[in-house]
Amino acid sequence: MKQVITVILFALAFTSCNSQLETDIVSVSGRKIMVNKIPYLIKGICYHPVPKGSDKVDFTNLTQDLALMIEAGINTIRVYVPIDDVKILDEIRDAGIKVVIGFGYNQGGKNDILSGSFIQYVNTFKNHKAILMWELGNEYNYHPEWFDGDMKNWYKAMNNAAGLIHENDTNHPTTTAHGELPDALALSMSPNIDVWGMNVYRWDNPEGIFAEWKAVSKKPMYLSEAGGDSYMTITKAGFKNGLNEKAQAAATLKILQKTFANTEINSGVTLFSFTDGWWKAGSNTTQDIGGWAPNSSGVPYDGTPNEEFWGIVDINRKKKEAYTVLKEQYSNVNKQGN
Template identity: 25%
Template sequence: MRGINRNILRGTLVLSYIAVIIFILFGISSLYSYLNTGADRSGMLRTEIKKIDQYLPQLEWASLNNEGRVMDDQTLYAIQNDYLDAWYVKHVAFKTNSLTGIDDYYTETARKNIIEFVEQNNDKNISIVGTTLSHNPTLDFFSEDGKLAVITDKDVTEYKRIYQDDALVLENKEKSTYKIILLLEDGLWRIRHMIKEVSADDINKFESASKDFKSLKGINYYPQDSPWDMFGDKFDTSIIEKDFKIIKKSGLNSIRIFVPYEDFGKAHVKPEKLNKLKQVLDLAESQNLKVVVTLFDFFGDYSVLNWTLNQHHAATIVSSLKNHKALLGWDIKNEPNLDFKSRGKTNVIAWLDNMIDLVKSVDSIHPVTIGWSNTQSTSILKNKVDIVSFHYYEDLDKLDAAIKIMRTEIPNKPLVLQEFGISSYSGLWKPFGSSDDDQANYHKKVQEIIAANNLQFISWTLYDFNEIPTAVVGRLPWRKKAQEFYGFIDKNGENKPAFKYISNQ
């Protein structure tokens, strides 16, 4: 009996020993499998979805005709995989403001810009939801040692939604060309440089639009019966069409119009207002007139907290009109320097600076300007705008000197005299005002100065108006009355003597 017990005990010990050995071997095997799984690049983004299900933009390589070493299919496929992975992890980084996977697909130098961009967006609570929809890469160079490749990716279709504080700020779709250098490191093709190029087509379009500014002969336009309320209840395309024919026949080639911020719906632009704006550009195109669109009329709140709302407003309008053939350019704001004292000069300039960037990010083709109320402010943001615009209602004898100063301070930008004029009102509220003949002599002299200085111009304005809104010049009757008589055409529809000098043709 005792012998049997010993055998049982011995058997139990042997089985226990075997079980322990099996358990240890199982644990080592599991650990090994886990470590191998961690090295699988399909799990780098902490997702169970494989890359093929994450990101599959259209991609078509150009025929291989590169300099350097001959490219084999296996290496080209590896470059393609890692290149698309790099785009994908960057999309994720900009969406989540994290850097997961960036180290694997970008070299230390290339990571710096991404890290700074993510940190900046994180601070401002900005996130970018984006993707690329198509790529058209060309292999330009493959080094003899097989560790460096240079590609040009043409017409990359990018779609982006930019959010700030969870509110949609901008939605944009564009095509761009990139120059990329990739290095083979640790078995991965990492991006060393990625440079976005401006396409020759975009440059040509921009230069063409800028040339139109250099031959600009225009007028600030409101219909006679709806000044400062062009897109309101009195909107009438037949009246606008008739006026545009008058403008074209007079020798002018452009108009400047105004988009009131609140009337158009602020952040949520009203479709019916946008449709009226498009109709105006359609009518201008039918008469071969170009249009300068002034944004943010009747606007004065430059609070940083509202920037996202302002951007959404501008992005909606700019994206809707940027391909219109009648569009000449964008005027960010009418006379913003008049808000320096009440709103703070620093605040206004920062808002303008940001809005220029926003408009250019949506429309890279058409020039951008600011309608300064005087010549003294024109140097502000001179390196950001494409055209320098100023208004002049002062002594004409001093205009020549003011132009020379601006040309010295801003030597490489076209100058546009964007508003000028004189009222022909002389009556009860201003007994020593100017007459119709005085107005004609004023415009004759201005056109002489314009010609002598090779200036572009947009005069104020086509019509004398029957009623001036209080919001424009206040309630003082002598100010409102004078404002009614700046036109080249009187209240009865007759040309005033100044009409002879509406253009310098």
């Protein structure tokens, strides 16, 4: 009898262990992202946690951050550099959240596209349940100077990298974070991109991008960035200059409403961003006004990207008004069954 019980317990333990190792199957079907053959709507956030006094990503606050994300109904985080600590990915997985892993072109040979080392990362983590998609580049179309002035060089490199991912991992789509709507050149040279992410800053209304995308492609898309900051450089649109959480909350509400009103085309959003980043302008020990971002005139409501004020929580994880808006919108989407 003891032997039978031992065998049963071993089998249960083995099954439990295997369930942690088996990856979710992420695929595309028409305009939809599918996870285990079920449509997946991204209710996401861009996540690049950098503490005061630093310019390096640090996951010390991960447990607290994940608790805030779970409360807000966030199911996806988008990171700009690969997470190479499996314990961090494990904690994200255990929170029920998936990750869009971003690869840069030239990162000094570490997990980057130029050296080809990114594929080692893919093969190391391709069976991890936290992985949603592999992202190649972030707004590189705004920087032809990085590619000898010719975007064809980037699109070729991106497409080849996506093809290499397909050869090594058949269970996760490739994506990119393109600045605005990709043009005909980008689309024609990048057939290996499965899902197009687009960083879209059109004041507080991204709705036009969905019809524009429908006209040029039948692939899935999502807003890889959208949002507004909590500082008004000038008084405008009824919002006073200076710190202004109400302006950010108002823009967040309208952006998310338009995003989820168009899910027949759009697969969701990773709002920019989770926490304020004090490293982006001036001293990284203080929160400074200013900063620079390409093609940023569409930032609500002053047309100015105050780069250190984009979080839905501040650097100390205090919730801003935009956090409450996001929580309400993501919860409403959940209730609708998406």
